[in-house]
Every structure is written in C-alpha cells, then in structure tokens.
Amino acid sequence: MPAGAGQPGVGTLARPQPPAAGPAQPGGRTALPWRTLLALTGGLVLVLAYPGYDLIALAVLGPAALALAVHRQRVRSGLWLGLVFGLGFFVPLLSWTGIYVGAFPWLALAVWEAVHLALLGGATALTSRLRFWPVWTAALWVADEALRGRFVLDGFPWGRLGFSQTDGPLLALAAYGGVPLVSFAVALVGALLAAAVLAVARARRAPRGTGEQDTGERSTALRAGALLVVGAVAVPLAGLLAWLPLAGPSLTAGGPTSTVAVIQGNVPRAGLDFNAQRRAVLDNHVQRTLELAAAVAAGEQEQPDVVIWPENSSDIDPYTNADAARQIDRAATAIGAPILVGAVVEGPGRFISNTAIVWDPADGPGDTYVKRHPVPLAEYVPARDFFRFFSDKVDLVRRDFAAGDEVGVLDVGGVRIGDLICFEVVYDGLVDDVVDAGAGMIVVQTNNATFGYTDESAQQLAMSRLRAVEFGRTVVVAATSGISAIVAPDGSIVESSELFTPDVFVREIAQRSSSTPAQRLGAVPEWLLTGAGVGALLAAAWPGLTRRRPGRTTG
Structure with a gap:
C-alpha cells in the first residue's frame, strides 16, 4: 500500500491551509x-x-x-x-x-x-x-x-x-x-x-x-x-x-491460410439518410462482388474462400424481402464463396436486429451473429420521453435494436471468424470473448457513413490496430463507405481504402490459434491497476477521514 510521511510533496496528506492573501504564487492553492x-x-x-x-x-x-x-x-x-x-x-x-x-x-x-x-x-x-x-x-x-x-x-x-x-x-x-x-x-x-x-x-x-x-x-x-x-x-x-x-507484419505466418475478400460498396450519400436508398446500398455491394467474380474468372484475382460485406450492406431484411435475398444469392453464386452480410433484420417482436448473416452460395442464409452492444441513443433510446425533453433528434431512431446474447464467432467457409459490429471493437470484453471462443481472425463490420468526412473512421481504425497486437490476430475492417482495412498482427496497415470510394481487397490471411499474455490474463491487469489506484486514493484520504471523526482532535 502506498505510504510515506514527513517530506513535503511525498508524504501523507497535510492539513489544508487557508488561501494566501495577495497574488497567487507558483505552486500555491490560489494559483x-x-x-x-x-x-x-x-x-x-x-x-x-x-x-x-x-x-x-x-x-x-x-x-x-x-x-x-x-x-x-x-x-x-x-x-x-x-x-x-x-x-x-x-x-x-x-x-x-x-x-x-x-x-x-x-x-x-x-x-x-x-x-x-x-x-x-x-x-x-x-x-x-x-x-x-x-x-x-x-x-x-x-x-x-x-x-x-x-x-x-x-x-x-x-x-x-x-x-x-x-x-x-x-x-x-x-x-x-x-x-x-x-x-x-x-x-x-x-x-x-x-x-x-x-x-x-x-x-x-x-x-x-x-x-x-x-x-x-x-x-x-x-x-x-x-x-x-x-x-x-x-x-x-x-x-x-x-x-x-x-508476431510480425506477415499476414500468412502462424497458421493455415485462407483467401479473404473485403467489399466496400459505398453509399449514395453521406449523413443520416445514407440508407434512404437502401436498395442502392445493397446493389453497390452486389455489383462490387460481381466485378470481383469476373476478375477471378479472368485470372486477375485469387478465388476467395470467404467474402466480407460491411454493416448495413443490406438494410433490407433478406429474410422477408425476396428481391434482396435474390440479389445476395446472385452475388454469392457468382463469387462461389460464402458472404458475411451485414443486415438489418426484423424482430424479435417490435425490435429490429443488427445482424451478420453467413450466406452460402448453395444453402443460402445460415449462421448469424446479432450485435451484442447496440449503441444507446443511436440504435436504441432508453427513457425516450426523458431524452426527448433535451432533443427531438432521438426520434430519428424510429425502432429500437435488440441486443444479441451469443458471442460472434462464425464458421464462414471453414474460416473461424470473430465478428464485431462497429463500436463493439472499443469494448475489451467483447473482443476478448471472440478470441477466447476460437476466432482465427477478427472481423469488424462497420458503417461510418453517418459521420461523413470526419476523423471518426480513422479513430475507430486505430482501435482495430491495437486489437491486432493485443491478440496477435489479423483484423479485417469492412466499412460501408470507409475506412476498410486489413491490419497485420503487429498493428501495421497492409491495405486500406479511402472514404466514400468503392474498393475491394483480396488477401491470404493466416488463421491463428496462438494466444498472447493479454488474452490469457483478460481483465486482470486492468483490475490490478485499478486496485492500485483506488488503494492509493484511500491511503491519501484516510488521514483526513480520521481527523473528522467525532471526539478526535486535529492538533
């Protein structure tokens, strides 16, 4: 436990002194x-x-x-x-x-x-x-x-x-x-x-x-x-x-490799109404995938084992809309590989769900992951009447998203993917869960169109870079409008896109099974350091608390 006494500035708490009269002096309490x-x-x-x-x-x-x-x-x-x-x-x-x-x-x-x-x-x-x-x-x-x-x-x-x-x-x-x-x-x-x-x-x-x-x-x-x-x-x-x-900057070292394709289809416009033309967003991702399929057929690109689409790549529920399902089927059949589709799905009940769907070219929709941490005041509004008192912008969220309850590890074409959706990458526990559950690589599906040409996309990408080092895994970021990227296990960016520009990446990526000390320790370092800080705070506060006890002198 931190302790010390006697020396000014290093010991325990000294009795507070009244503010000095006149101009503040350097180091004085009135400065x-x-x-x-x-x-x-x-x-x-x-x-x-x-x-x-x-x-x-x-x-x-x-x-x-x-x-x-x-x-x-x-x-x-x-x-x-x-x-x-x-x-x-x-x-x-x-x-x-x-x-x-x-x-x-x-x-x-x-x-x-x-x-x-x-x-x-x-x-x-x-x-x-x-x-x-x-x-x-x-x-x-x-x-x-x-x-x-x-x-x-x-x-x-x-x-x-x-x-x-x-x-x-x-x-x-x-x-x-x-x-x-x-x-x-x-x-x-x-x-x-x-x-x-x-x-x-x-x-x-x-x-x-x-x-x-x-x-x-x-x-x-x-x-x-x-x-x-x-x-x-x-x-x-x-x-x-x-x-x-x-781990170093190599994408292919450390385990068996799979060919991964990332599709950034782009959106018609930036802003809150990016998905006002929901069919156009879906068509953009279908079209980029068809173009990739043509490049594969021409020998210009490798045949992917898995294709990653971003969050909100299909805001039309493909379970209830036959046309949307046909378009996704068309893309999956053309590329000959399962697609991880980011979709908005009806239900449960009055809710909607931010869902990743594994769409197989032969069997159609399969395993899913529902976002576990919807963003408050953006994907759902708690105490809507209370927050409406401050801003009517809360009503832009017309329907609340439900939270999923299963860890986002999906088998996509034989590749064990740890899926995180958008802001989930910022939460330590959610990332740790997918790696602990056996993810050989981490995928972040995101949609940053609502933030325009700001630094949000780059700030979020920085988190993915830290996660790559933390878990010794390649991190693939698939963004609707950018920044999409492939991040090596040492945190370096191997490939990245520009904002609001269609793009396609195809890379060989190792499916890693090794673990880092950070993965094995989990939240232990955070709790130990937090405990040290709280312990120091109690040690500093204790003399003052004891002086205030009734019947105690303060001489």
Missing part, C-alpha cells in the same frame, strides 16, 4: 488561473495524439499537464481542473458526433465524458501528496477509463489513452496487458515527466549560496529530476524489448 490554462492546453494537446493528427508522442503531455495542474491542490480544485482538461480533450475529439445531428448531442456527450476526467483530476490531486505519486497517477487513469467504459448505459470508452498509440514502442504493451496497460504506460511517462519538472522547479527555488546545506538541496532535487527522466525513458525502452517475441 488557479495558470493551472486552468495548463489543464486546458493539456487536453487540447492530447487530441493531437489521435488519428487526424497522429502526433502520438504528444500523448504523454496530456497526463503530464493534468498532473502538474492538480499537484498538491485541494480536491475541489482538482475536480475543476480535471473538468477543464476533459472539455479541452473531448469537445474536439468527439466533434464527429454532431456532424449531422447538431451541437447539443455532441456537447452533451463531451461534457459527460469530461465529468469522468473531473473525477480523475480530484483523485490525482489527493494522491499527489503520496510517495511514488506518479505511479498512483497512472493507475488512476486506468481506473477512470474502467469506470467510463462500463457505467451508465454500459459506458463509452472512446478516447482511452491506449488508443492513441497506433505505432511506436508502447503499442507492444497491448500484447501483455491490453489497452489498460498501454494507457498506464502513457500516463506513467507523463506523470514521471511532470515529477521531473517539479524537481527542477524545486532546484531553481533552492537558496543560492556556498553553504553545504544550500548545495545539497539543489543537487538532491536535480538528481531526483534526472532519475525521473531516466524512468520516463525506460518505459518506452521496455516497450521496444516487448516487441521481440511478438
């Missing part, structure tokens, strides 16, 4: 203006590490800025600074959510996500008085992301620190502890750098003189700063070593 600016800047800089900007090295500066801003502040100041940081981060990061529905849903979601970082700011401020506080700061980031990804409508873990690392040494850590370990590493490097800055600041404030004591204070602070920088550099160096036993 909120510059701290607020620092927190806001940190949030804005953190955005630059994500797709759209791809300056992944800047990710560590976000946690560093927040740690500096809240260091040795009261909890309520930490809450404010964390909220400012969160708004600076989430408002631009999630701007794609309001591209067609207006500012209110976008800003409401950004504020809600920022509230979680307000809690992180308060907790970080409290634990910043403990010895080894950079470690507890990083653990609290993991705890905060665990909370944000689970609670209130099953959470929304977009923008986790780990998802910024689509390249570089820290990405390798995903194979050992998943996204939580990568997030911890990013936050730890940032917190160590923040601690180094504070150490240098202490050295600069130390009395200048020739006395032995004066020289000792400065040299001790500078040595501490140097050690902290060494620690910050050691984390990515450990990541570089972690790459050595991991």
Whole structure:
C-alpha cells in the first residue's frame, strides 16, 4: 500500500491551509488561473495524439499537464481542473458526433465524458501528496477509463489513452496487458515527466549560496529530476524489448491460410439518410462482388474462400424481402464463396436486429451473429420521453435494436471468424470473448457513413490496430463507405481504402490459434491497476477521514 510521511510533496496528506492573501504564487492553492490554462492546453494537446493528427508522442503531455495542474491542490480544485482538461480533450475529439445531428448531442456527450476526467483530476490531486505519486497517477487513469467504459448505459470508452498509440514502442504493451496497460504506460511517462519538472522547479527555488546545506538541496532535487527522466525513458525502452517475441507484419505466418475478400460498396450519400436508398446500398455491394467474380474468372484475382460485406450492406431484411435475398444469392453464386452480410433484420417482436448473416452460395442464409452492444441513443433510446425533453433528434431512431446474447464467432467457409459490429471493437470484453471462443481472425463490420468526412473512421481504425497486437490476430475492417482495412498482427496497415470510394481487397490471411499474455490474463491487469489506484486514493484520504471523526482532535 502506498505510504510515506514527513517530506513535503511525498508524504501523507497535510492539513489544508487557508488561501494566501495577495497574488497567487507558483505552486500555491490560489494559483488557479495558470493551472486552468495548463489543464486546458493539456487536453487540447492530447487530441493531437489521435488519428487526424497522429502526433502520438504528444500523448504523454496530456497526463503530464493534468498532473502538474492538480499537484498538491485541494480536491475541489482538482475536480475543476480535471473538468477543464476533459472539455479541452473531448469537445474536439468527439466533434464527429454532431456532424449531422447538431451541437447539443455532441456537447452533451463531451461534457459527460469530461465529468469522468473531473473525477480523475480530484483523485490525482489527493494522491499527489503520496510517495511514488506518479505511479498512483497512472493507475488512476486506468481506473477512470474502467469506470467510463462500463457505467451508465454500459459506458463509452472512446478516447482511452491506449488508443492513441497506433505505432511506436508502447503499442507492444497491448500484447501483455491490453489497452489498460498501454494507457498506464502513457500516463506513467507523463506523470514521471511532470515529477521531473517539479524537481527542477524545486532546484531553481533552492537558496543560492556556498553553504553545504544550500548545495545539497539543489543537487538532491536535480538528481531526483534526472532519475525521473531516466524512468520516463525506460518505459518506452521496455516497450521496444516487448516487441521481440511478438508476431510480425506477415499476414500468412502462424497458421493455415485462407483467401479473404473485403467489399466496400459505398453509399449514395453521406449523413443520416445514407440508407434512404437502401436498395442502392445493397446493389453497390452486389455489383462490387460481381466485378470481383469476373476478375477471378479472368485470372486477375485469387478465388476467395470467404467474402466480407460491411454493416448495413443490406438494410433490407433478406429474410422477408425476396428481391434482396435474390440479389445476395446472385452475388454469392457468382463469387462461389460464402458472404458475411451485414443486415438489418426484423424482430424479435417490435425490435429490429443488427445482424451478420453467413450466406452460402448453395444453402443460402445460415449462421448469424446479432450485435451484442447496440449503441444507446443511436440504435436504441432508453427513457425516450426523458431524452426527448433535451432533443427531438432521438426520434430519428424510429425502432429500437435488440441486443444479441451469443458471442460472434462464425464458421464462414471453414474460416473461424470473430465478428464485431462497429463500436463493439472499443469494448475489451467483447473482443476478448471472440478470441477466447476460437476466432482465427477478427472481423469488424462497420458503417461510418453517418459521420461523413470526419476523423471518426480513422479513430475507430486505430482501435482495430491495437486489437491486432493485443491478440496477435489479423483484423479485417469492412466499412460501408470507409475506412476498410486489413491490419497485420503487429498493428501495421497492409491495405486500406479511402472514404466514400468503392474498393475491394483480396488477401491470404493466416488463421491463428496462438494466444498472447493479454488474452490469457483478460481483465486482470486492468483490475490490478485499478486496485492500485483506488488503494492509493484511500491511503491519501484516510488521514483526513480520521481527523473528522467525532471526539478526535486535529492538533
């Protein structure tokens, strides 16, 4: 359990002091203006590490800025600074959510996500008085992301620190502890750098003189700063070593291979009405598949063992619409391989289902997977009357999608596919389930047409890249309008499409059965790191709680 006592800034909680009169001093509790600016800047800089900007090295500066801003502040100041940081981060990061529905849903979601970082700011401020506080700061980031990804409508873990690392040494850590370990590493490097800055600041404030004591204070602070920088550099160096036993960029190594074709048929238009011409979307995917069949017949492409269509490739229910079924049959017969079709299916009852259907050229529709995690306020609306009070846009969701209850592992032409639909790739447990159930490769069927030419598609692709490393599997992304991609087990992009452009990929892909430490450990690293953060929080809060007990003195 973290502990410490005696030294300012490293021991247990000190008694809060009243604000000093006059101008705020650096490090003082009344210096909120510059701290607020620092927190806001940190949030804005953190955005630059994500797709759209791809300056992944800047990710560590976000946690560093927040740690500096809240260091040795009261909890309520930490809450404010964390909220400012969160708004600076989430408002631009999630701007794609309001591209067609207006500012209110976008800003409401950004504020809600920022509230979680307000809690992180308060907790970080409290634990910043403990010895080894950079470690507890990083653990609290993991705890905060665990909370944000689970609670209130099953959470929304977009923008986790780990998802910024689509390249570089820290990405390798995903194979050992998943996204939580990568997030911890990013936050730890940032917190160590923040601690180094504070150490240098202490050295600069130390009395200048020739006395032995004066020289000792400065040299001790500078040595501490140097050690902290060494620690910050050691984390990515450990990541570089972690790459050595991991899978490389080859798609065909590690197991028997199958030929996989990915179809991006495109949509008539971007926006919420992308499927207003549902038959046109289906026809686009049929036509691209027929063209592939012609290329195979001409010897220009390999014969695929399986063809992947994206989410919403048939928003016409092929079980109830004979014409839609005939078109899919036509495509499957022409290509001579089963097609994984993304369809909207009637039922159960008053609901509809976001369903992946294995469509065999001989037998027609077979095994299915129903999306287990429909998106609240996009695919279903809980408490519709309540949310309608804030925005009538909820009524754009005319019928609620039902949630499936079976893991998405499908046998498609002898290929064991772990299927995830759209945002499901962001949830650790759903991805872990399909690999544990025997998936030899991961498929993400998605439709990003509702987000236009924004960074949403690239942000989602970044998650697939992390999943490839985490589980040592090739990840195939099939998008209705882009970005479709094939991601190698080392997270590198082998092939990718442009937005709103038809495209077809055909690749040999190994069906892997090996497991990574991250797969074997599951959620254990996340819970251990969360436990460390919560333990530090309790250790920091305990002295204050005991002082408030009735009958206890506070002398």
